[in-house]
């Protein structure tokens with residue numbers, strides 16, 4: 347099966363590399379030419395546009411920032427839709443608004459193509475290891491046809507329902523991660539102000555009910571003051587925005603998400619947009635006039 351890959355950023359690059367290592371023929375395209383050249387040195391073929399990649403591929407994978415980028419790459423001039431042949435499968439692994447996934451799928455189907463939305467969770471380390479959690483939406487039989495490809499990039503691959511279900515599941519993931527980071531921040535700052543070292547709190551509770559993968563990943567970063575991304579605040583703002591829009595459109599109020607969105611807006615205004623989302627702790631540190639760094 348010939349695969350096209352569009353969007354070679356923090357996530358897309360290692361995911362494309364894993365497909366190359368698994369022996370797939372890959373044609374790649376991204377806005378940055380140097381990145382295309384880097385992948386070409388590793389065995390990929392260079393693409394010149396979305397249309398060019400689609401014309402030579404049975405399956406086209408996208409890993410782009412947000413809905414407007416996906417619309418541009420698929421429906422824009424020289425986009426995937428222009429080059430796609432009947433029967434091609436588009437697998438959009440970007441985290442975007444599920445409403446937009448459904449719009450784009452309808453356009454692909456008009457041309458006799460299929461589409462899955464298949465966003466991921468796990469971040470760069472799991473993209474490198476090929477152990478992402480992948481949550482897919484679209485026709486079940488289309489999902490089964492590309493399952494093998496998805497399993498090269500992820501260790502957990504779940505079909506969640508019809509088109510848009512992958513991104514709806516990802517939004518649920520992002521709400522839980524954001525709320526968890528906010529709760530860890532609030533709790534560690536309380537400990538510091540009340541005279542118990544954040545490290546002691548973390549070690550004491552991580553094995554109990556409050557323990558979580560999020561806490562294990564983010565509490566040490568907060569205490570080390572290491573806010574290199576990881577997952578950037580501005581991408582999490584994008585996800586919470588998509589969650590709020592989706593929630594409003596289906597009649598599901600999201601009060602907690604709205605509150606955390608405003609905390610992230612503060613971080614954005616304060617110049618922390620490019621930092622890891624664990625820098626949410628800085629909002630609490632600002633409110634309380636302390637910090638949770640290890641002494």
Ligand code: NAD
Pocket residue numbers: 352353354355356357358375376377378409410411412415416418419439440441442466467468469470576577578581
């Ligand atoms: P990134 O900004 O590092 O990479 C995006 C790439 O897409 C860039 O190389 C950019 O040049 C390219 N691009 C943008 N528009 C394009 C277009 N129209 N045509 C071709 N190329 C285009 O982003 P990332 O961190 O790799 O994230 C990609 C997606 O994965 C996002 O939706 C993000 O929310 C999601 N995600 C990221 C992480 C993470 O930890 N970084 C984890 C899980 C999910």
